[in-house]
Amino acid sequence: MNRDIWVFAENFGGRPAPVYGELVRKANEMREKMQEARVCGVVLGKDVDGLAAAASVQGVDTVYVMDHPKLDTLDACVLKEAFAALIRAYNPEVVLVGATALGAELAPGIAGKLKTGLAAHCVDIEVTEKRINCMVPAFGGRVISEIYVPATRPVMASVRPGIFDAPEPAGAGAPVTAGNPSTQVVRADSSFLDSVTSPVEMIAFEQDAPSADLRLEDADIVVCAGRGVSTQEDFENVKALAGKLNAAFGCTRSFVDLGFVPDESRMIGTSGKSVKPQLFLGFGISGAAHHTCGMNKSKLVITVNRDEKARMFANSDYGVVGDAGKVVSALLKQL
Amino acid sequence: MWWMNEERQMIAAAAREFAEQEVRPAAKLMEEEEKYPEAAIRKLGELGMLGLTIKEEYGGAGADYVNYGLMIEELAKESHGFGLLAYLASELTLGLIEKMGTPEQVKDLIAKGLTGEKIYGICFTEPCGVGNPMEYETRAVLDGDEWVINGGKIFITNADIADTFFVIAKTSDYNPATMTGLTFFVVPSDTPGLTVGHIENKLGWKGSHTGQLYFKDVRIPKDAIIGAVDNAWLPLNVALLPMFATYGPMNLGAMETIFQKTLVFLKSRVQCGVSLWDAHESIRIDMMKMFLKIDNYRSAVYSALEDENRGENISAKAVALKMQGADLLEEIASQCIELHGGTGTVYETGIERFYRDAKMGTVGCGSNRTLINSLASMIFQ
Amino acid sequence: MKIAVCIKSVPDPDCYDKITLDPVNKTLNRAGIPAVINVADKHAIEAALQLKEEYGGSITVVSMGPPPVEQQLREALAMGADDAYLLSDRKVGGADTLATSYAVSKLIEQTGPYDIILAGNESADGATSHVPAQIAEWMGLGCICSALSIRVEDGKAIVTKKFENGTGTFRLGLPCVIAVNQRINKVRLTNMMAVLKAKKKPLTVFSAADITGLDESRVGLAGSPTQNGELHMAESTKVCTMLEGTEEEAAAMILEKIKPLLKA
Numbered sequence: 001m002n003r004d005i006w007v008f009a010e011n012f013g014g015r016p017a018p019v020y021g022e023l024v025r026k027a028n029e030m031r032e033k034m035q036e037a038r039v040c041g042v043v044l045g046k047d048v049d050g051l052a053a054a055a056s057v058q059g060v061d062t063v064y065v066m067d068h069p070k071l072d073t074l075d076a077c078v079l080k081e082a083f084a085a086l087i088r089a090y091n092p093e094v095v096l097v098g099a100t101a102l103g104a105e106l107a108p109g110i111a112g113k114l115k116t117g118l119a120a121h122c123v124d125i126e127v128t129e130k131r132i133n134c135m136v137p138a139f140g141g142r143v144i145s146e147i148y149v150p151a152t153r154p155v156m157a158s159v160r161p162g163i164f165d166a167p168e169p170a171g172a173g174a175p176v177t178a179g180n181p182s183t184q185v186v187r188a189d190s191s192f193l194d195s196v197t198s199p200v201e202m203i204a205f206e207q208d209a210p211s212a213d214l215r216l217e218d219a220d221i222v223v224c225a226g227r228g229v230s231t232q233e234d235f236e237n238v239k240a241l242a243g244k245l246n247a248a249f250g251c252t253r254s255f256v257d258l259g260f261v262p263d264e265s266r267m268i269g270t271s272g273k274s275v276k277p278q279l280f281l282g283f284g285i286s287g288a289a290h291h292t293c294g295m296n297k298s299k300l301v302i303t304v305n306r307d308e309k310a311r312m313f314a315n316s317d318y319g320v321v322g323d324a325g326k327v328v329s330a331l332l333k334q335l
Numbered sequence: 336m337w338w339m340n341e342e343r344q345m346i347a348a349a350a351r352e353f354a355e356q357e358v359r360p361a362a363k364l365m366e367e368e369e370k371y372p373e374a375a376i377r378k379l380g381e382l383g384m385l386g387l388t389i390k391e392e393y394g395g396a397g398a399d400y401v402n403y404g405l406m407i408e409e410l411a412k413e414s415h416g417f418g419l420l421a422y423l424a425s426e427l428t429l430g431l432i433e434k435m436g437t438p439e440q441v442k443d444l445i446a447k448g449l450t451g452e453k454i455y456g457i458c459f460t461e462p463c464g465v466g467n468p469m470e471y472e473t474r475a476v477l478d479g480d481e482w483v484i485n486g487g488k489i490f491i492t493n494a495d496i497a498d499t500f501f502v503i504a505k506t507s508d509y510n511p512a513t514m515t516g517l518t519f520f521v522v523p524s525d526t527p528g529l530t531v532g533h534i535e536n537k538l539g540w541k542g543s544h545t546g547q548l549y550f551k552d553v554r555i556p557k558d559a560i561i562g563a564v565d566n567a568w569l570p571l572n573v574a575l576l577p578m579f580a581t582y583g584p585m586n587l588g589a590m591e592t593i594f595q596k597t598l599v600f601l602k603s604r605v606q607c608g609v610s611l612w613d614a615h616e617s618i619r620i621d622m623m624k625m626f627l628k629i630d631n632y633r634s635a636v637y638s639a640l641e642d643e644n645r646g647e648n649i650s651a652k653a654v655a656l657k658m659q660g661a662d663l664l665e666e667i668a669s670q671c672i673e674l675h676g677g678t679g680t681v682y683e684t685g686i687e688r689f690y691r692d693a694k695m696g697t698v699g700c701g702s703n704r705t706l707i708n709s710l711a712s713m714i715f716q
Numbered sequence: 717m718k719i720a721v722c723i724k725s726v727p728d729p730d731c732y733d734k735i736t737l738d739p740v741n742k743t744l745n746r747a748g749i750p751a752v753i754n755v756a757d758k759h760a761i762e763a764a765l766q767l768k769e770e771y772g773g774s775i776t777v778v779s780m781g782p783p784p785v786e787q788q789l790r791e792a793l794a795m796g797a798d799d800a801y802l803l804s805d806r807k808v809g810g811a812d813t814l815a816t817s818y819a820v821s822k823l824i825e826q827t828g829p830y831d832i833i834l835a836g837n838e839s840a841d842g843a844t845s846h847v848p849a850q851i852a853e854w855m856g857l858g859c860i861c862s863a864l865s866i867r868v869e870d871g872k873a874i875v876t877k878k879f880e881n882g883t884g885t886f887r888l889g890l891p892c893v894i895a896v897n898q899r900i901n902k903v904r905l906t907n908m909m910a911v912l913k914a915k916k917k918p919l920t921v922f923s924a925a926d927i928t929g930l931d932e933s934r935v936g937l938a939g940s941p942t943q944n945g946e947l948h949m950a951e952s953t954k955v956c957t958m959l960e961g962t963e964e965e966a967a968a969m970i971l972e973k974i975k976p977l978l979k980a
Contacts, residue, residue, distance in 0.1 A: 012880070074877075074884050076849070077858050101879040105861040108846035112814060112853030117941035120813075120844035133945060139732045139841055143744065146945030199858030199892065203874075204885040221977065245978060263899065270843060279977050281970075289732065289950060296952060300977070302970055303956075311733075315952040318973060320959050320966040330967030341787055342915055345794050349906035356905060383909030396912045406908070 003037035004092040005030060006154070008083070009055035009063070010100055011045050016055045018217065019098030019161035021173035026125065026164045027096060028059040028172035033127040039172075040064060040092065041183075044082050046072035056183035059172025063183055064090060068190035070198070074102055074205070078198035080109035086188055087114060092154045094132065096125075099158040107158040117149030118156040121270075123163055123293070141270045141293030162217050162274035163297075216266065219248030222277040224268060224295070226312075226324075227254035228284015228305055234325035235260045238283055241328055244335050250275065252291045255284075269294040284324035287312025304328075338401050338637045346402050350409035353382065362414035365542020366688055371496045372417060372542060373454070376424055380451020385425040389433055393445045400640040404584035411588030415664075415692035416540040418585040419699065423492055424448070426578055427700075428455040428501065434574040435519060436561040444499070444521065444561075456497035456524075458488040458548060465490075466705040468517055468568055473504040473550060475520060477557065482520065484553040487532075494546030495531045499523050502550075507565050519567040521559040528553035539691030540699070572709065573650075577643060579706070580653035582696055583636035586660030589689045590629045590667050596685060597671040598622065611674075618674065625667050632663055654710050658703045661696035668693055717773030717868070719764045720824055721797065722835040722851070723757040725781055725788040729840040737949050744947065753788045756836025758795070760896050762903045763866060764834055765796050771868055774798045776830070778823050780808060780816060786919060794914040795906060801827050805924040808935045813842075815939035817850035822927050825855070830891055832873060837862045837895040848895035858888040861895040 005027040009016035024039060031037040041055040041063040052065045066082040073079070083106070087095065097107040099121055111118035119134030123144065126133040134147045134157045149155040167173030176182070216222060223242040229235055242249040250268045251261060268275055269291040280298035284305060285291065292315045295301070303316040304327045313319040320327060361372035379385055387403035389395025396402070403426065411418030429448045432441045447453040463470035473486025484504055491500070502520045509516035522529060532547030562570055601612040601622070611618055639652040668690035672679030680687055697703050727735075727749040736745045753761075764775045777792040779785050780803045789800040801823060808819045824833060833852075838845040845861060852859030864883070865876045873888040878897075888894075924930055933939060959969045 017880075074879060075886065076861075077852075080853075101862060101877065104845055105849055105859070108813070108844075108849040109853055109859070111846070111941075112817065112850035115814065115941065117812070117814070117943075118844075118846060119942060120842075120846060136844075137950065138843065139727075139735055140729060140843075141950055142732050142735055143737070143947055144950050145947050147942050148945055149942055152941040199889045200860065201887045202884055203887050205882055206885075207882040245974075271838065279974055281974075292952070293950065296950075300974070301954065302973065304966070313956045313958075315954055316956045317954055318959055318970070319956045320963075320970070322963045322966055326963035327967050327970070330964045331970065334964075334967055334971055341790065342911070345791060345906075345911045345914070346908065348791075349794070349908055349911050353905050378905075382905055383907045387908065396909055402912075 002091060002093065003034045004040055004090070005034070005037055005094040005096065006040050006042050006064075006087075006092040007060075008095070008097045008103060008106070009041045009043050009051065010098060010102060011043075011048070011051055014050055014054070016041070016051065017098055017100060017161070018166070019100065019103075019159070020055065021057065021167040022161065022164040023096045023098060023159060024057055024059050024173035025167045025171060026159075027094075030094070030125060030127050030132075034093070037093070038062060042083065042086060044071045044079055052185050054175075056176060056185065057167070057172075058170070058174050058176055060183050063185045065185060065187045066190045067187060068193045070193050070196065071190075073202045075198055075200040075202050076102060076105040076109050077200045078193070078196065079106055080113055081196050081198075082190065082193060083110050084113045085192065087154060089188060095154045095156045097156065097158045099160045103158060107156060111156050114152075114154075116152040116154060116156060117147075118158065119147040119149075120158050122157045122159050125157055125159075137270060137293055140288070140290035142289040160274050162276060165276070214246070214248040216248045216250050216268065216273050216275050219275070220277050221245050221247035221279040221281070222250050222268075222275050222295070222298070223247045223281045223283070224250040224252065224285060225255045225283050226252040226285030226291075226305075227258065228324045229255060229328075230258065230284070231325065232260065234328065237325065237328045237332060241332055244332065247279075247281070248277075252285055252288075254286070282312055282316070283328055285312045286310050287315055336633075336637070338641055343402060343405055347405045347409055350384070350406040353379070353384065354409045354413045358410055358413035358417050361417055365414065365416055366682065369541050371493070371544055372420065373496070375417070376420060376454065377451035379421055379424065380449060384421075385429065385451065386449045388426045388430050389445060389449065393433060393442060394449050395429075395445075398644075400580070400643040401637055404581070404636060404640045407581055408584035408588040411585040412592045415585060415589040415689055415696075416543050418588060419540055419695075420543055422581045422585065423457075424451075424454065426581060428457060430578060431457070431571070431574055432501070432561060435567070435570060440561055453498040454493060454496055456491055456493035456500045458491050458500050458502040460488060460490045461486070462489055464705075465701050466709060468514075469509045469511060471503075471505055471509070471517070473502070475504040475506050475518060478554075480557050481554045482557065482559070484520065484522070484550045484555070486550050488548045488550075490535070490545055491548050492543055492545050494548055495534060495544050497524050500529075500548070501561065503567055503571065514569040515565045517568040518564050519561045519571065520555060521561060522553060522555055526553050526555060537695070539688070539693075539695040541688070576650035576706075576710070576713075577648065577653045579657040579700065580636075580639050580643065580649055582660055583632075583639065583653075583656035586656075586664045586693075586696065587629070587633055587636050589664055589692065590632070593667055593671045593686050593689055594622075594625060594629060597674055600675055621670060621674070625670065628663055629667070632660060651710060651714060654703070654706045657696065657706070661693055661703065664693035664696065665690065717767065717771045717832065718828070718830045719767055719773060719775045720828065720830040720833045721757065721760050721764050721775060721777045721792070722820055722824075722833065722847070723761070723777050723779050723788060723792055724754040724836075724839045725751045725779065725785040726754045726839055726841045728752045729755070737947060742947055751784060751788060753791055754836055754839045756838055756840075756896070756898050758836070758903045759898045759900055760834040760836045761792055761795050761797060762901045763896050765904070766901065767832065767866065767868070773831070776801065776827060778803075778820065778827065780804070780820055780823065782809070783921070786921065789919055790914050793917045793919065794911040796910055797917075799917055800919040802919070802921045803924070803927065804921050807924040807932060810937045810940070811935060812940035812942040813844050813846035814850055814941055815935050817847045818854055818934045818939060819930070820847065821851045821854040822930050823922065824851070826922070826927050833857070833891065833893045835893070835895045837897050845895070848893050852893035855893070857891055857893050859893040859895070860886050860888065862897040863894050864897050864900050866894055866896075866900070
């Protein structure tokens, strides 16, 4: 048993998913309190030399690779076999998985196979002398529970993208530039997969049309609409404001229920996206825990709501009690 | 509340879900466009919500008037008028048919009503007064294999909507001693000779179409009757009186909505940093008095309905619930409009329509004064 | 087609704002919050109803919890399920997701076999999304989580799932486990006749001893590799400064605050 911290480098079009960099940065913070811990990436797929190279970022000592045609899939059932085999062979102490659409399904499958503990959707991980504590939100984010794994190994944790900080340009998790120490790539024997048949087969994948809208995850400024943005006109104005500020548009679950947006892709909250922009402008948002959980690490939060008792004000740096639609119109005029 | 159990909680929850999803938009249609909420009424049928007072052997859920009341209460919370239309589509028509006819006569009629496939209307009232059968002018005469009906009815709900009407008409001279002379007929609305006249523009129950029907040589088959020839009047009235208990949960739902809205308003309406609720003891007293009256009314409603479950004749209690409930609803709506100030009179606040609907309850299905008189004759020979 | 739906009884999410933490013994105070069927599981029941309408068969709902959970199973029967099983025993209580999924998988095996096992993708209270995938692992079955559509073709389940940049379609051998995303369907209104029939439908309560082959070391606290440490309320560290004035004035003040952050 070693003290290694593994991070899953999920394949996003040949490169590791952005959450990989966030988790590598976190793993490097953790290892300061864990003597002799190495930080290692995990790459699964077919013909993944490029992905392994891209996963060899700063702060990663080793990248373990399992390369096999059967792994060219989003089927978590076969991927968990490969991941579990790697864990059994190399015995890490900690395994971090980004809770992406795939990761959220893969992590519990691996934990189930290895009969080990998995903390879900952690908002923080703390290493103390006694143990590793994972902070897990419950009851819609109202309560934070400390979860730890006393006996079994590895300690597994899933983390939603955007919860931890993205890597600094020259820090852990950032791509390697010339002159930095290189990562060791270890190719594990994948031949056992020849005789593994998954009960699940991916038979098609339809790519989404590329969107011109700024992604919430990347934006420095987020403009978010809640239930108080209740007319089509107000909605159009909020989107126009986002455009003018070069911001990403987001919304709450209550706003999705109003029916102005077709789906939850712009929803911010415990079952939506987590954002940490420099500036978060909230319009007509009440501030229910399941929403604030997804934005409470924003640097500067300004909220407009007609209800002076709205919880959102407690999560904001500046607040305006007033009609959200009118403030948005005024902002558009004054910009 | 001693009448509640887990099954009844599920019944109320299912009705509440329906009320929020279907009755709320239907109420808008009724108030703003005066449209009959046909989709929502038929949906009640599809979801098995019209059979809570009908025997299982006819496809109903088995008669439990408390269950039925709980459902009507939830519907009426969204709209008193919709509650009335749901009542008409269920107990008032289907229950009446069930109590009046032989199994063969009623099976098909009830089955089609239960699913919402057919919408029914009842025709009693004439210009001479609903409680005045002596002077009814609508007559049915047997001609070979057919009855021929001539006459006119007024204030018929669903006049231009129903697929089938149940019409009371004279088949002999009315004998006040035996109360005989009238028969209950089944008349499809597309029968030649049956025409719809003027639809009234009423104070309340918007979206419920109440109008005149003209019968000119309307021919229906000899067996298109429910109950015995000449002997419909007494059995109908005996069957109808307890049914007025349904006004109980209808009024109750409306009162609860008005009270809740007003309570929320009073606590959130802040003037100079204090809510109206906190600032004025008189307001708290007024609201508490209303609360206690509503609580009392609720006990009366469900106690009566459970008495009915146990086989008691609740005619008197039913009329009391209709009468006292209409007055109480009017009182509560009136006070709560005033407590809101100007916004109380505004449609969007959602209270003024209950005020108008309350008045309808004093005359709908028979004016309360007439009912009281019928009741007096019945109880104190 | 035999369909099983795993449901969880959770405190009503509409009341989560009322949850408080006892400052002395650091436990949750959930008194007075009513229990409901987890809303994602209602979508699973709706998916089962649609599968039954399309392919015929029966729907069994299963759950694990203390005796009051019977009421949520009755509600599921009122929604249209045919029969229900509850595993209720102190021994299986206090379980984390691995121990819970083990116990539920044994209940499923005891009452099955089933062709499709459905569940909601996450619960309103714990929201781990672990249990369906772990049930599949215990039972050696295929699994897809967060499914957006399900149909059955030639004895296989065809399931779609949304990923970050597109939609995948998967073919699963039966039996399989599918956790549904809430957007998979709209839960139909409850049929009143079904509510009244619910009390007559079979609901069986099992204790741990009734489950054949239940390995007691894998249930409850003993079978839980994760443990709970301290709880605390999610609190904000921000202190809010209110900007007073009309909407126009407020907009001007907001612009003043954010101008440094706007790109030129």
